[in-house]
Amino acid sequence: MPDFDTDNTLIHELRELPILETSRDLWPETRRRWRRKLWLQRGLPPAALLFLGLGISLLMGPALKPEPKQLATGPELQQLKDASEFLEAVLQSPRLRRKPVSARQAAAIFHIEDRVAGLDQALNEVSKSRSQELEAALWAERVQSLDKLVQLRTNPNFLARNNSIRRTQ
Amino acid sequence: MDASLSLVLSRARQGERDAHEELFRRYERLVYTVARRILPSVEEAEEVLQDTFVELFRSLKKLENTESFTPWIRRIAARKALDRLRRLEIRKATDIEAISASSGDQNQSDNGLDLERALQRLRPIDRAVIWLHDVEGFTHEEIAGAFKKTVSFSKSRLARARRSIRESMEGRADHA
Numbered sequence: 001m002p003d004f005d006t007d008n009t010l011i012h013e014l015r016e017l018p019i020l021e022t023s024r025d026l027w028p029e030t031r032r033r034w035r036r037k038l039w040l041q042r043g044l045p046p047a048a049l050l051f052l053g054l055g056i057s058l059l060m061g062p063a064l065k066p067e068p069k070q071l072a073t074g075p076e077l078q079q080l081k082d083a084s085e086f087l088e089a090v091l092q093s094p095r096l097r098r099k100p101v102s103a104r105q106a107a108a109i110f111h112i113e114d115r116v117a118g119l120d121q122a123l124n125e126v127s128k129s130r131s132q133e134l135e136a137a138l139w140a141e142r143v144q145s146l147d148k149l150v151q152l153r154t155n156p157n158f159l160a161r162n163n164s165i166r167r168t169q
Numbered sequence: 170m171d172a173s174l175s176l177v178l179s180r181a182r183q184g185e186r187d188a189h190e191e192l193f194r195r196y197e198r199l200v201y202t203v204a205r206r207i208l209p210s211v212e213e214a215e216e217v218l219q220d221t222f223v224e225l226f227r228s229l230k231k232l233e234n235t236e237s238f239t240p241w242i243r244r245i246a247a248r249k250a251l252d253r254l255r256r257l258e259i260r261k262a263t264d265i266e267a268i269s270a271s272s273g274d275q276n277q278s279d280n281g282l283d284l285e286r287a288l289q290r291l292r293p294i295d296r297a298v299i300w301l302h303d304v305e306g307f308t309h310e311e312i313a314g315a316f317k318k319t320v321s322f323s324k325s326r327l328a329r330a331r332r333s334i335r336e337s338m339e340g341r342a343d344h345a
Contacts, residue, residue, distance in 0.1 A: 010331060022215060027194070030223065031190070
């Protein structure tokens with residue numbers, strides 16, 4: 001055992017302590033955080049307003065319908081990831097976060113956020129298995145879920161028009 | 170600096186996503202270690218890890234000397250951790266977590282394990298001060314400035330932290 005009587009020995013031993021490892025893969029979260037920052041830096045509000053009015057599903061069109069075999073190409077997968085990141089940035093914008101929601105909206109939001117968390121977990125797993133088709137289907141569902149969250153926060157009539165969300169509450 | 174890192178940095182500066190991920194994979198453990206040594210919880214260290222890389226990607230173009238990349242990223246991580254620690258309400262009770270949860274202990278020598286434990290037993294601010302000063306090379310002036318305290322504060326915390334570690338280690342030796 002080293003003699004810690006001198007400061008130099010202690011400093012040396014501190015510097016020799018082993019490197020630590022995270023218990024989970026933090027790259028997906030870091031990447032999302034970085035993308036959000038980029039979106040916000042590049043002037044989110046005007047761009048977001050364009051999307052909010054239309055709903056991203058209209059812009060993404062068929063890519064959002066989970067047809068795994070058609071979604072399996074790299075560019076389409078990337079398109080879904082970009083859409084997902086964009087919607088997350090929209091949801092993080094102060095304008096949207098400050099918007100009050102009703103109790104019913106809050107319950108629906110909670111339900112969908114729960115689903116998104118489940119999808120993130122599944123995506124984490126599937127990225128290890130390298131199944132691009134399954135990954136695309138999960139990303140598509142994630143985009144749809146985030147789109148619903150945006151609509152819930154911006155469109156007062158959205159909940160009334162979407163029976164599927166009401167039923168799952 | 171190895172040529173491949175130079176190439177990755179150059180690609181990352183141009184905004185290539187793969188290069189960002191490669192930098193992350195290469196340096197995540199280093200950044201996490203700096204953060205985890207300074208902060209009292211795994212969750213806080215994970216937040217700092219993410220914030221550090223976001224800051225890194227944002228300011229890559231400002232890095233003039235790529236030779237100093239490793240010290241630079243260490244410095245960002247330490248500063249982020251310090252900011253976070255300052256904002257945290259430090260719990261009065263000493264936060265001792267299971268050592269096995271914080272690192273791969275199986276490969277550590279006995280001494281490494283004990284020093285790790287002694288470090289974990291320090292009060293959070295004392296631990297931050299000794300790590301910042303003795304490992305990351307912060308000056309007392311920098312530490313004092315970060316905590317908005319005097320230089321004497323930094324010096325006394327450092328002395329106390331070193332003393333506590335010695336006492337912990339001596340206590341172990343007595344029991345051996």
